[in-house]
Amino acid sequence: MRRLEGRVALVTGGGRGIGRAISEAFAREGASVGIFDLKAEIAEEAANAINETGGRAVGLVGNAAKRAEVFDAVAKLRDHFGPVTILVNNAMWNRYGPLQDQTEEMIGRMIDVGFKGVIWGYQAVLDGMTEAGGGAIVNIASPSAVLAMNHGIMYSGVKAGVLGVTRSGAAEFGPRNIRVNAIAPGPTPTDGANLVVSEEAWERRRARVPIGRLGQPKDIANAAVFLASEESSFVTGDMLFVDGGITYAFS
Template sequence: MPSDRRSVLITGAGNGIGRATAALMAERGWVVGVNDLKEEFAAETVRRIREAGGEAFPVVQNVSSREGIEAAIAAVVDETGRLDGLVNNAAWVRYQAIPEIAPETVERMLNVGFTGIIWAIQAAAAAMDDTCGGTIVNVASAAGFRSAPRSLVYSGIKAGVMGMTRAAAVELGPRNIRVNAVAPSAIPTEGTEKHRSAERDAKRIAATPLQRLGTVDDIARAIGYLLGEESDFITGQVLSADGGIGIAIN
């Protein structure tokens, strides 16, 4: 029998924004499918959620492939009897100057961050109930609006994510499936640590109207808002969670 608790699959939830979002949605009473390619990362997120009194289970799949994301969504449906939400958060990122861009880099970034999301939306829409509908949140980036050197592939992918968010919202709206995106600015996480420095952080803080860097919890709350009932009449939108840096003239 289907559970009476809403369920959500969060990809790339083994750390960073994905882990923070998984913790938040479990705290709000959702059953969380914690996806990560690395079993130990998914297990750690699940452990933390369960210790806090939430309900979660690991979903170890490579969601860059159609087969992988279909298996991940099937695991949530098998576990809970339903799928109410999907957060497409998984990413694999490399920054390269235009002369240095390698085919293998482009292929892997596209598989994880673009085509993987296409297959995820397709599979989630097939699994969501026609009456109750569901919510899909894609994690885009401020880089989809404005960019920097060495970001051609990354910025292109994130701009594409915004485009597919709008297209999916139009097509799936009649089934009461909402599709939105969150566009964070640079957020300190385990994955972005190697790209950060005190000097770079200081420049970003100075350019940000709110005068601080964002946190994974800031982004998790934005995602949680778009997943929840408070945003029931919002679809096809990109929510900038960037402290105002995208609107500031520097």
């Protein structure tokens, strides 16, 4: 059963890591996928890989922090496949460290990509989803949206904001038959995450996971398929922890 047959999905930051795993999973489930990424070569390579295996995808270049570029990507995707009925707000830029070491540029970029990007995504897809009769939005949040995190004040703040607009979006968009949910991934090594997390830090995190391993991008992708599909048709405003139990172990 292809659970997303006939759907059109936009995945921000969809060319690498968790975003790419989601893009590929959606394509396997029958969705036509727009892979939105900052670098053309990354977006196009990911789209080509899907197309070569019989899926349907197109690479879309742009910055999730820029409202006009998000709207442009949605319009181009509509020209290719039709109105977007699934949106995954995955794009994020992050740097951990003591708050006093966070520069204005770093803080601004985290907010622009990780929080404003979600809002621009909402605005860009709402009319098309409404016209199509409804849709599903999946935001990538974090356990740190609800837990204290040392040296992650800005990251925690951005992801708490994502959780807030997930819940409020569910309330506001529900009458349009648009569901909004979030995923809180546990420690999941990716190329991007490895830029800010050392091998030693990954091992410390793995040791705290009750299930005994780190996450894999496919773990998050499987959850995204569920939240985008009709299997979760009565689920909205929720945040699904895909973390091997680490959040409740801490709490």
